Amino acid sequence: DFVMTQSPDSLTVSLGERATINCKSSQSVFYSSNNKNYLAWYQQKPGQPPKLLISWASTRESGVPDRFSGSGSGADFTLTISSLQAEDVAVYYCQQYYTTPFTFGQGTKLEIK
Amino acid sequence: EVQLVESGGGLVQPGGSLRLSCAASGFTFSSYWMHWVRQAPGQGLVWVSRINSDGSRGTYADSVKGRFTISRDNAKNTLYLQMSSLRAVDTAVYFCVRDYDGAFDVWGQGTMVTVSS
Numbered sequence: 001d002f003v004m005t006q007s008p009d010s011l012t013v014s015l016g017e018r019a020t021i022n023c024k025s026s027q028s029v030f031y032s033s034n035n036k037n038y039l040a041w042y043q044q045k046p047g048q049p050p051k052l053l054i055s056w057a058s059t060r061e062s063g064v065p066d067r068f069s070g071s072g073s074g075a076d077f078t079l080t081i082s083s084l085q086a087e088d089v090a091v092y093y094c095q096q097y098y099t100t101p102f103t104f105g106q107g108t109k110l111e112i113k
Numbered sequence: 114e115v116q117l118v119e120s121g122g123g124l125v126q127p128g129g130s131l132r133l134s135c136a137a138s139g140f141t142f143s144s145y146w147m148h149w150v151r152q153a154p155g156q157g158l159v160w161v162s163r164i165n166s167d168g169s170r171g172t173y174a175d176s177v178k179g180r181f182t183i184s185r186d187n188a189k190n191t192l193y194l195q196m197s198s199l200r201a202v203d204t205a206v207y208f209c210v211r212d213y214d215g216a217f218d219v220w221g222q223g224t225m226v227t228v229s230s
Binding site: 055093097105106 | 148158159160163172174175208213214216217218221222223
């Protein structure tokens with residue numbers, strides 16, 4: 001199975017500052033035949049289901065603020081929130097959908113300083 | 114509005130069975146692969162099962178293989194998860210999820226399953 005490891009486990013950032021979450025896969029999730037990374041990022045707020053933020057490692061979903069961006073390729077990925085807002089407090093998960101069993105990172109809890 | 118609404122959760126004894134349902138609306142259900150994902154209390158997300166659009170093929174996590182069966186009724190726009198031989202470790206919120214090009218783009222609110230004597 002692909003093991004997804006996020007760092008850090010928790011993160012405290014001041015309003016307006018940058019937040020960076022890393023995700024490392026135990027194997028590459030890059031598919032050379034279509035030049036795509038099968039990596040997604042989700043945001044989960046308390047008491048809510050997860051929300052898809054980014055697919056294909058860097059494609060922001062419709063309606064997601066442009067302060068959220070994804071980068072990386074192969075086995076190393078990053079989610080960046082350029083200017084933290086109060087509503088961004090949540091747990092963030094990366095996920096590989098390259099192959100079954102689809103696996104998620106353990107989650108990164110983002111809080112406001 | 115695109116919507117997924119789960120039902121069927123509850124309290125069940127170890128070794129018991131339960132069937133979850135997920136009613137889909139606002140999109141052409143029969144065109145999408147679907148998943149079940151679960152989340153134990155205070156824990157992370159774990160993929161459980163996937164089914165293709167016509168319901169002919171299901172795929173399972175090793176932890177539920179042989180105990181859970183995923184199915185769908187495209188005429189009723191409904192996804193199912195039949196769970197048997199339930200264990201305490203199966204206690205979780207179960208989410209119904211739509212697959213869009215592989216990523217999980219629409220999630221239901223979830224239904225809680227508690228396995229306890």
